Amino acid sequence: MSTLTVVHVGYGVTTQDLGRPGLSDMGLGAAGAADRGSAALANRMVGNRPDAAVLEALLGSVTLRTDAYTVAAVTGAPCPVTIERADGRVHGAAAYEVLLLEPGDTLRVGLAEERLRAYVAVRGGVGVDPVLGSRSWDSLAQLGPAPLTVGDVLPVGAGPGHGAGAEVGVGVGAWPVVDAVPPPLLPWPGDPVVLDVVPGPRDDWFTPDWRTTLTGQEFHVSPDSDRVGVRTTAAAPLVRAVTHELPSEGVETGSLQVPPAGFPVLFLADHPVTGGYPVVAVLTPESVDRAAQLRPGDTLRFRTAR
Amino acid sequence: MSPDLRSAGASAVLATFDSLAEVVAFRAGLAEPGLADTAPAGVTEVVSGARTLLFRFDPAVTDAGRVRSLLTEVRPSRPTDDRHEREPVVVPVTYDGADLDVVGALTGMSREDLVAWHTGQVWTSAFCGFAPGFSYLTGTAPSLDLPRRDTARTAVPSGAVALAGEFSAVYPRTSPGGWQLIGRTDVPMWSLDRTPPALAPAGVRLRFVDAGARS
Numbered sequence: 001m002s003t004l005t006v007v008h009v010g011y012g013v014t015t016q017d018l019g020r021p022g023l024s025d026m027g028l029g030a031a032g033a034a035d036r037g038s039a040a041l042a043n044r045m046v047g048n049r050p051d052a053a054v055l056e057a058l059l060g061s062v063t064l065r066t067d068a069y070t071v072a073a074v075t076g077a078p079c080p081v082t083i084e085r086a087d088g089r090v091h092g093a094a095a096y097e098v099l100l101l102e103p104g105d106t107l108r109v110g111l112a113e114e115r116l117r118a119y120v121a122v123r124g125g126v127g128v129d130p131v132l133g134s135r136s137w138d139s140l141a142q143l144g145p146a147p148l149t150v151g152d153v154l155p156v157g158a159g160p161g162h163g164a165g166a167e168v169g170v171g172v173g174a175w176p177v178v179d180a181v182p183p184p185l186l187p188w189p190g191d192p193v194v195l196d197v198v199p200g201p202r203d204d205w206f207t208p209d210w211r212t213t214l215t216g217q218e219f220h221v222s223p224d225s226d227r228v229g230v231r232t233t234a235a236a237p238l239v240r241a242v243t244h245e246l247p248s249e250g251v252e253t254g255s256l257q258v259p260p261a262g263f264p265v266l267f268l269a270d271h272p273v274t275g276g277y278p279v280v281a282v283l284t285p286e287s288v289d290r291a292a293q294l295r296p297g298d299t300l301r302f303r304t305a306r
Numbered sequence: 307m308s309p310d311l312r313s314a315g316a317s318a319v320l321a322t323f324d325s326l327a328e329v330v331a332f333r334a335g336l337a338e339p340g341l342a343d344t345a346p347a348g349v350t351e352v353v354s355g356a357r358t359l360l361f362r363f364d365p366a367v368t369d370a371g372r373v374r375s376l377l378t379e380v381r382p383s384r385p386t387d388d389r390h391e392r393e394p395v396v397v398p399v400t401y402d403g404a405d406l407d408v409v410g411a412l413t414g415m416s417r418e419d420l421v422a423w424h425t426g427q428v429w430t431s432a433f434c435g436f437a438p439g440f441s442y443l444t445g446t447a448p449s450l451d452l453p454r455r456d457t458a459r460t461a462v463p464s465g466a467v468a469l470a471g472e473f474s475a476v477y478p479r480t481s482p483g484g485w486q487l488i489g490r491t492d493v494p495m496w497s498l499d500r501t502p503p504a505l506a507p508a509g510v511r512l513r514f515v516d517a518g519a520r521s
Contacts, residue, residue: 140437
């Protein structure tokens with residue numbers, strides 16, 4: 001089995017796949033890649049099945065050495081990428097292109113200039129041991145393959161995919177079909193990121209002007225944001241019409257949960273199973289991915305999808 | 307008893323009820339024979355809450371309209387899950403919690419009365435949340451309906467037995483928490499060494515016994 005050795009970790013790197021949905025009855029959320037679109041694209045670029053595990057690297061900043069011929073790709077937050085050969089020669093490379101690594105090569109993913117989370121996929125998937133059927137680290141539950149540390153040796157799955165139920169021969173032939181894909185369009189520096197929301201389930205728990213308050217001003221991302229949620233502030237808070245306590249209820253990924261201060265928390269992959277504050281609206285799946293790429297200090301606006 | 311149905315994003319519907327008993331009955335109704343032909347189509351997960359059921363669905367298979375019309379056909383019933391035919395899980399508790407005096411002042415109950423009340427009923431896990439293995443337990447005796455503490459503790463120890471509102475719970479691990487603490491247990495609520503890891507997933511029944519009582 002081929003391996004990746006972790007040479008450098010900058011700001012935190014975890015293993016993520018599609019998560020472990022279906023365990024809410026035990027109080028366990030799904031976790032999984034925070035920006036699912038970017039993780040799926042990375043898998044697709046190396047010919048993996050969608051359930052293969054990838055690395056989610058905060059601000060990029062991760063260096064890996066391979067001991068075998070390896071196909072890799074970096075997506076998500078755009079990062080500088082270089083490949084250093086065993087003899088010291090350095091090959092320029094780029095995010096959003098299919099990377100062909102030789103035994104002894106070192107893949108350096110530099111600091112992301114914009115956005116928050118980069119994804120590194122290798123053909124075969126990251127083959128660490130799954131926990132409860134998934135290779136995702138859940139930061140809220142503190143469960144799953146532990147975040148990477150320097151010196152870790154990560155097994156790489158054989159053949160495409162390496163999903164939990166991967167069998168020999170399944171999916172063989174799914175070689176990468178592209179050399180590179182265009183990176184996502186970014187807003188102009190200083191322009192707000194626009195997130196689409198579907199109103200409800202508890203929009204009627206707020207005063208009727210909630211829609212104007214939510215969509216009519218800019219929100220700012222707070223520093224205490226993480227994989228559980230993107231915390232926001234703004235000039236005007238959302239005001240409750242129903243003031244009694246909300247009995248705990250199940251919440252969706254992308255929920256805009258509104259604590260007493262009146263500024264929404266945007267729930268990401270590691271959100272709790274249930275919450276005790278009303279959810280005024282829920283992000284569309286595409287907007288969840290965009291929210292997962294917001295940095296503290298970034299400006300955003302909400303737009304109602306209907 | 308038709309639930310109020312609310313949109314919860316592009317791939318979920320939230321059904322709201324007036325009581326936890328209605329939630330339990332409606333969820334039991336989902337498992338009734340005959341409904342299996344239609345009920346699970348595209349519904350990927352049902353998440354119980356204190357007054358709600360969240361129905362997650364796969365938008366590639368179904369849509370909110372179809373899930374909503376399906377839910378109007380559900381007839382509430384009594385839970386028939388085989389877990390309810392088993393004896394309740396026994397959880398020994400040492401009743402020496404930091405909030406015993408506060409609870410006594412709020413309820414007018416002596417420590418002995420409180421222990422008798424807590425150990426003298428069967429508790430059922432209504433749902434889990436907050437942390438893996440954190441079961442919201444409802445009892446068969448009338449609830450004390452205790453408020454949460456004004457300020458949450460930054461670290462409630464693992465195994466702490468607590469009360470809040472209509473619920474009792476055991477903290478599965480050290481975590482922040484605002485519930486009133488009445489005791490502690492050594493029984494782990496969450497362990498990856500067993501299947502399932504949670505001691506009391508939704509539907510499982512428990513009984514507390516006084517570990518300090520002489521038999």
